[in-house]
Amino acid sequence: MLKVEEINVYYGNIQALKGVSLEIHQGEIVTLIGANGAGKSTLLKAISGLLKPKQGSITYMDQSIGGKAAQAIVKQGISHVPEGRRVFANMTVEENLELGAFLRKDKDGIRQDFERVYELFPRLLERRKQLSGTLSGGEQQMLAMGRALMARPKLLLLDEPSMGLAPLLVKTIFRIIEEINQTGTTILLVEQNANMALSIANRAYVIETGRVVLSGTASELNESDQIKMAYLGGH
Incomplete structure (x- = not known):
């Protein structure tokens, strides 16, 4: 590959x-x-x-x-989740995820991937309207991974x-x-x-x-x- x-x-x-x-x-x-x-x-x-x-x-x-x-x-x-998360702090969780799909035009597929990301990371669904800069380190990591997955x-x-994450996380x-x-x-x-x-x-x-x-x-x-x-x- x-x-x-x-x-x-x-x-x-x-x-x-x-x-x-x-x-x-x-x-x-x-x-x-x-x-x-x-x-x-x-x-x-x-x-x-x-x-x-x-x-x-x-x-x-x-x-x-x-x-x-x-x-x-x-x-x-190929999607890259960089060291240190690099989420867009002054944008919401949902907007960050949308950015991950910026090269895609398939609206149905994008909607399915939103659902898939929220299934993998239920915490992001709860926080979807929240500004990313207010999330904990673990939540930001989940968001960075979710954003990368939006590019499929x-x-x-x-x-x-x-x-920097707690052992349980x-x-x-x-x-x-x-x-x-x-x-x-x-x-x-x-x-x-x-x-x-x-x-x-x-x-x-x-x-x-x-x-x-x-x-x-x-x-x-x-x-x-x-x-x-x-x-x-x-x-």
Whole structure:
């Protein structure tokens, strides 16, 4: 479905990604784990068109998308939920969700997706006329995910969905990620909470200082002493 091959991404003179390659198959949950500043968010931005790789290629559904405009990539079926939620604070919940469907013209489909989002996130239905800036962190995370789903993506990029949330809410968010995946959406998940990420993923990649240093099935990485030491609080 998605193939990233040997991409290099720079911020000015600083190289953030160094020859990164990864592959995602339809229907999977693939997670990227790594420390802060390892390059995980940069990789998501390169896939969604917010950053342009200097070298290497990104192919989605057999079409090259490396360097394409972000809205063209959304149109092709990739939605990105950025780190830090980024909801439009002075707009209502409903208006934020409407914005997620701004490239679509199918009114019936959009109405169905509103219902689907409210089913996944009942809290948003209760808050639909409320300004998004007044929501709690967890509710804003739900809104950011709901907004991305309004574009009806085939591939959903999630950047740190559990950041700053209470443990109980983290469980809820991860359960919903699994539900979204079970209804046919492929997911690439960037997550600091490696335990939770590996518990729902099929496969995982570990990024350190801009390079992929390890990859395998989630259960293989869960058993790896190297991963236990670095990311799972093992001794």
